Amino acid sequence: MSTQQTQRDWFNDIVQQNAGLLSSAGPPWLSRTREQARQAITGIPLPDRKQETWRYADLGKLYQQHYYHQQGQLDTLADDAVQKWIYARGASHRLVFANGHFVPGMSHIDTLPSNVTLGSLHDMLKTEPDRVSAVLSQFDADSADVFSELNRAFINDGLFVHVPENTVIDKPIEVVYLNIADQQNLLCQPRSLVILEANAQARLVERNVGSGRSSYFFNGVIGLSLAANARLQHYRLQHEGRNAHHLSRVSLRQQDASEYSGVNISTGGAWSRTEINARFDGPHAVCELDGLYSVGEQQYTDFHLDVRHSLPHCRSRENFKGIVYGNGRAVFDGRILVEKDAQKTDAQLSNSNLLLSQNGEVDTKPQLEIHADDVKCSHGTTVGKIDPGQLFYLRSRGIREQQARKMICLGFAEQVLSHIDDAAVHDFVHAQIAELLDQAAVVL
Amino acid sequence: MLKITDLHATADDKPILQGLDLEVNAGEVHAIMGPNGSGKSTLAHILAGRDGYVVTQGEVMFKGHSLLDLDIEQRAHNGIFLAMQYPVELPGVNNLTFLRESLNSVRKANGESELDAVSFMKLVREKAQLVELPDKLLKRDVNSGFSGGEKKRNEILQMALLEPALAILDETDSGLDIDALRVVAQGVNALRSPQRAMIVVTHYQRLLEYIEPDYVHVLANGKIVRSGDKSLALELEQKGYNWLLEEAAA
Numbered sequence: 001m002s003t004q005q006t007q008r009d010w011f012n013d014i015v016q017q018n019a020g021l022l023s024s025a026g027p028p029w030l031s032r033t034r035e036q037a038r039q040a041i042t043g044i045p046l047p048d049r050k051q052e053t054w055r056y057a058d059l060g061k062l063y064q065q066h067y068y069h070q071q072g073q074l075d076t077l078a079d080d081a082v083q084k085w086i087y088a089r090g091a092s093h094r095l096v097f098a099n100g101h102f103v104p105g106m107s108h109i110d111t112l113p114s115n116v117t118l119g120s121l122h123d124m125l126k127t128e129p130d131r132v133s134a135v136l137s138q139f140d141a142d143s144a145d146v147f148s149e150l151n152r153a154f155i156n157d158g159l160f161v162h163v164p165e166n167t168v169i170d171k172p173i174e175v176v177y178l179n180i181a182d183q184q185n186l187l188c189q190p191r192s193l194v195i196l197e198a199n200a201q202a203r204l205v206e207r208n209v210g211s212g213r214s215s216y217f218f219n220g221v222i223g224l225s226l227a228a229n230a231r232l233q234h235y236r237l238q239h240e241g242r243n244a245h246h247l248s249r250v251s252l253r254q255q256d257a258s259e260y261s262g263v264n265i266s267t268g269g270a271w272s273r274t275e276i277n278a279r280f281d282g283p284h285a286v287c288e289l290d291g292l293y294s295v296g297e298q299q300y301t302d303f304h305l306d307v308r309h310s311l312p313h314c315r316s317r318e319n320f321k322g323i324v325y326g327n328g329r330a331v332f333d334g335r336i337l338v339e340k341d342a343q344k345t346d347a348q349l350s351n352s353n354l355l356l357s358q359n360g361e362v363d364t365k366p367q368l369e370i371h372a373d374d375v376k377c378s379h380g381t382t383v384g385k386i387d388p389g390q391l392f393y394l395r396s397r398g399i400r401e402q403q404a405r406k407m408i409c410l411g412f413a414e415q416v417l418s419h420i421d422d423a424a425v426h427d428f429v430h431a432q433i434a435e436l437l438d439q440a441a442v443v444l
Numbered sequence: 445m446l447k448i449t450d451l452h453a454t455a456d457d458k459p460i461l462q463g464l465d466l467e468v469n470a471g472e473v474h475a476i477m478g479p480n481g482s483g484k485s486t487l488a489h490i491l492a493g494r495d496g497y498v499v500t501q502g503e504v505m506f507k508g509h510s511l512l513d514l515d516i517e518q519r520a521h522n523g524i525f526l527a528m529q530y531p532v533e534l535p536g537v538n539n540l541t542f543l544r545e546s547l548n549s550v551r552k553a554n555g556e557s558e559l560d561a562v563s564f565m566k567l568v569r570e571k572a573q574l575v576e577l578p579d580k581l582l583k584r585d586v587n588s589g590f591s592g593g594e595k596k597r598n599e600i601l602q603m604a605l606l607e608p609a610l611a612i613l614d615e616t617d618s619g620l621d622i623d624a625l626r627v628v629a630q631g632v633n634a635l636r637s638p639q640r641a642m643i644v645v646t647h648y649q650r651l652l653e654y655i656e657p658d659y660v661h662v663l664a665n666g667k668i669v670r671s672g673d674k675s676l677a678l679e680l681e682q683k684g685y686n687w688l689l690e691e692a693a694a
Contacts (some may be wrong), residue, residue: 388495393532396492397546397602398520398553407545411536411585418536
């Protein structure tokens with residue numbers, strides 16, 4: 001096990017070895033914020049398994065390797081790892097980030113309503129740095145840790161979306177983070193920003209893919225800001241390569257009566273962790289967080305959700321389900337905080353897990369903390385095996401045992417997937433989960 | 445078709461069936477009646493192959509082969525169908541997907557071609573009319589949020605699709621109001637045929653007014669203590685079970 005000092009050195013080494021990659025050109029505020037982050041990395045407390053939120057997360061393998069950013073933009077990258085696109089070309093606004101950099105040659109942005117900005121952060125930093133600065137500062141209050149500082153120290157590229165008032169983007173925005181390390185271990189740290197002004201609507205599909213052989217560390221941060229009555233559907237599909245480390249932070253700000261619906265699918269990576277922080281800045285807002293993770297042999301997956309109700313009349317849901325097989329390990333830490341003034345809050349929190357093997361492990365911690373007295377809140381968590389009654393029912397109808405088990409697991413998954421309000425995405429994920437279950441059949 | 449000889453079975457080491465004999469031929473409808481705890485549901489479950497029961501003695505022959513050696517799904521492939529007392533809910537599993545998977549599994553096991561989506565839809569709509577099951581229930585998750593009557597109608601729909609050689613109806617009348625019972629019984633009666641046998645397990649005579657049996661058997665303490673025609677059911681309705689139990693004990 002690495003000591004605190006060798007861990008600190010690991011971060012410092014990454015900072016030093018990658019420092020040359022950032023051009024000194026660029027707005028002064030950017031150099032300043034990167035420098036602040038570099039300074040923070042030398043002193044900020046490191047994740048420690050004595051801390052509750054890092055209790056189950058073993059970073060040992062991450063610290064064993066050095067990681068390097070891709071130098072310069074790529075023209076293209078073999079897209080074998082993508083395997084299949086969710087949408088036909090032209091049916092979405094497609095943005096591909098290969099090894100952390102936007103690749104125009106692989107992307108396809110269709111005609112957009114006037115005044116919509118959709119493109120890469122890298123381009124925006126060149127053309128309209130002040131706008132980026134203003135948007136970034138909306139998320140200044142986010143609590144920082146060493147990984148978010150590492151991302152900040154290298155702010156360079158990512159998705160940038162700005163949808164003006166009363167504007168609807170009718171085609172989905174499809175973002176693919178394609179990660180393929182050829183020679184050395186790769187570090188990908190996109191910083192993405194999505195701003196929906198009042199009454200704006202959009203659908204964002206983010207997908208992480210990587211080749212199975214590649215060793216890389218994805219450390220992405222995305223900030224989402226929804227003004228009054230804005231609506232965002234956000235589908236996040238993590239199927240990184242099986243040697244990857246994946247850490248992503250989602251920061252959500254919602255004003256009056258805005259509606260956010262996020263469905264998080266996590267199936268890939270050797271080690272993966274997603275943190276979602278939601279804050280309400282206005283009443284009557286709705287935040288729905290659904291998620292499905294499947295975790296198998298030599299995999300670890302971890303979700304940390306933190307929804308804070310500080311204002312009245314908001315509604316939130318955390319509905320996460322997990323399928324665990326082989327020696328897979330899953331962690332769910334879901335928190336909903338209802339502060340004193342958040343009367344008439346409606347909050348539901350649930351996590352259920354299908355544990356299909358002897359050696360799998362689930363650590364689940366639903367936390368519903370209520371300080372207001374006029375609220376409607378519920379929470380529940382389960383870890384169980386396939387119900388023998390359901391299995392008998394299907395088999396008694398002639399369905400073979402293996403197939404029956406698969407149907408029950410898919411039905412379990414469907415209770416999350418049904419929240420994906422897009423047939424192309426739903427069917428894509430459904431097929432992916434079915435395929436995973438077929439592969440897992442030997443260990444079921 | 446079905447010949448049960450001297451069947452003994454336990455659940456959790458407790459003896460439930462204690463020397464049961466029963467012979468059922470094609471075209472016949474047999475009612476099995478008896479007080480609570482007499483072993484009626486156990487018999488139904490053992491025939492379908494449910495885990496949790498140990499057969500300690502005796503044999504069950506179905507179409508000339510030992511039934512007890514077969515897996516649950518093999519029994520279904522060979523024509524055994526159990527309409528359950530408490531049909532299981534399968535959240536997230538679409539009813540149509542389930543019905544098609546079931547039918548095609550049975551067809552495939554019997555060397556028949558699988559039905560494509562179009563032919564299947566045509567067939568399932570036709571069969572659903574038999575039990576007046578509305579289209580919207582076909583599109584919902586299996587039994588999820590179905591009323592008691594809807595669940596039972598979905599059971600009979602499955603029976604109509606699979607066309608089993610031997611249908612076992614386990615307390616199909618339980619939890620049904622009179623209208624639902626009439627619909628379910630209509631469906632069952634439409635499926636009576638010279639090729640098909642049925643075993644109707646019930647506590648009450650009420651169901652037998654709608655599904656008229658050829659034979660009535662009374663199960664008590666794990667064995668059949670009296671057999672007769674449908675008039676036996678009426679006698680039980682008037683006199684209860686106690687007189688038979690006393691007779692059996694004497």
